[in-house]
Amino acid sequence: MGNLTLSITPPLIKNNVSPGQVWRSAVKVVNNNSVPMDIYTEVADFRSGDETGKVEFIRDQEQLDLYRDHLLSQWIDMDAGPHPIAPGQSLDIPFTITVPDTAGPGGHYAAILAGTKPPEKTSGGSSIKVSSQLASLILLRINGEEKEEGLIREFSAARSVYFQPRVDFKIRFQNTGNVHLLPRGEIGVYDMFGSEKGNIKLNENTEFGNVLPESVRTWNFEWTGEKRITAMGRYRATLVLSYGDRASETLDHTLYFWVVYPKILLITVGSISLFVFLLIFFIRRYIRKSILATQAQLGIAGTGVSGIPARTPAGIPAAKTDKLNWRNFKKLIIGISVFTILVIGLSFYWYFGGETESMITETRNEEPAAEGEANGQNAPEEAAVEIIESEAVNEVPMPAEPENTLALPAPAAPADLSVKAFNGSGLPGLAGAVAKKLEGGGYEVRETGNADNFDYSGLTIRYKPGLKAEAEALGKIFKTPTVLIEAGNIDVDLIVIAGKGYQN
Known part of the structure; x- marks a missing residue:
């Protein structure tokens, strides 16, 4: 049998409940194949993985004990299957979450996994045979005295000086509380005159991009500005983040960087230096010849200034020096100026390609793109997965948006x-x-x-x-x-x- 695919929706479930409450819901599994399939389900606790947004399933007892304050699977009741699904059809598989009266406030997390074979007992617990992508993550919040606390661990640019108007920003946000947080905000980029040159949104109009308790999450962005000579200078980037459902908190951080074009600077400085040198040289030459011409008119051509004998430039008779007038000197200065401006202008045209690029603001997030895969800042509501005959890996990406838009996930049909x-x-x-x-x-x-x-x-x-x-x-x-x-x-x-x- 060739490769088969399944879809699950929603890839991310978020809800707020109270101690003692019973909550019922369901996930939808779609059979995108031309043959009927039996689907098996399993519930697994998870915790935050690396800073890119991945989560890791908790399998061994030591990890379960360490994260016992945030476990959820023991409260979930769900039929493991088999659940038959006809070709091209879907099936709602219900589950029930019974929250104990003694449940403490904060976040609890588990994933519903679906596959084509029943879970097998292993040394670390049960494991379903399915690609890690086929998962629906549950983020459950228990009402009470939740701690919504976080901080900006890092807001930085890769360098302080850039030779192109393309700057990489890095944000690291740490959740120091006991419930998941969804930081939202923006990076504003301003030039040395205070004019806004870019605005990058983080987690705008989305429920994805959560940071689990006691973890750090990283986002990477790229800002591309206008490529022109007037864009050189010092820039200011300001990050403003807000988070929290109970009481919104706001954090901010500012950094500075420079955008310079070294080739243009070298050409400009060199051309101006050449212009000044030539200007001084010809002014001195003009003054010297003017003195000689004046001496010739007064009949003292053989005497220099202060009685020092004057020297007539080789090849120029003293009698003809009066022809070196101011008009000729002005023509010479104009010629030097035009030549210098032409050199600088041609250099600019060569460097910038004769055009000005429009300002572009991009977001680059190093997380996987699909929500149910399960990552996305453009995650689809259905998460497609290729069925494989191997053990699921113990890691799955956390739902988040993809890299450039902060767009909402595509709704189901x-x-x-x-x-x-x-x-x-x-x-x-x-x-x-x-x-x-x-x-x-x-x-x-x-x-x-x-x-x-x-x-x-x-x-x-x-x-x-x-x-x-x-x-x-x-x-x-x-x-x-x-x-x-x-x-x-x-x-x-x-x-x-x-x-x-x-x-x-």
Whole structure:
């Protein structure tokens, strides 16, 4: 059998719960193959790996004891399978998280792994045979006295002087608290006159890029400025970060760097030096000849200044020196000036290629690109994976955005989502009208009816944790202002409630 692929969604699940609470949800596994498949699942705790955003599964008892304050798998109840999935179809596999009454506040973390063979017992615990990419990570926050604390460990540029307007920035953020943090912010780049020359966003409009407790995460960015002579000078880069759900905290840091063009500087300084040298040389020559001409007119051609005998330049008769007038000298100076300006101008054209590049701001993140792979600052909501017949590695990337845009993850296709449509205004037939609109957009409407009350306004969309992007995409097919609400206790992916003022 050739290579087979599976998909899992959502690749990242985040929720807040309280001690004693029971939370039910599900992950969707898609069989992208032409043959039926039996899927097996396993739950594994994880911790932060290296600073690129990877996480490591916790297998041995020593590690379990070390990270016992952040474990989650023992609270999760999930059928290990087999779960049969027909070709080209998907299956929602439910799970239940029962939080003990004694659970302490802070973050707890586990991953749901899916594969084609049942978990096998090993010396370090169970291990499912599947590529490490097929995982859905759960970030659970227990409400209470959480510690939301962090600091900027490093904000630096690779060098202090650059010979091109292309600067590499590095950010290292440390989470010193007991719950995951999502730092958001920006790097502003300003020239010596205070004008903004670039703005780089970090974790904008995304839920990805989290930093787990007691760990450090690194982001790398690249700023490219305008390639022109006026862009040389001293620059200031200011990083401003905020984090925290309970009480937002703000951190900032500033660094400075220079952008210079050494070839241009050498050519310019050399040309100016040459101009000054020639100017001094010909001024002295002009003065000397003027003195000789004046002496000749006064009949003292043989006597120099202060009685010192004057010397007539070889080849120039004293009688003809009066022809060296001011007009000739001005022509000479103009010629030298034009020559110097031409040399500098041609040098600039050669160096800059005769054009000015537009300013570009780029973000380079060294993390893997796919969320469910599981990394992404452009992670898809479905994480595709090639099934292999080997043990899963003990490491998987942490969901994050890819390198250049800080864009939202691509939402799942409408056909892969289960939706309910409810009437929240009391207007007869409203739920049916909403359902028709949804079905026209490719959504599967499983149920219509009345909402819990008729006091809703506009359009309300309730969505399962991790499906915010899908809820936003659904809201765009309506003309009515939309309110998005995350709901962890619904039995479908999305619930659409049309209230007063709804427009189809």
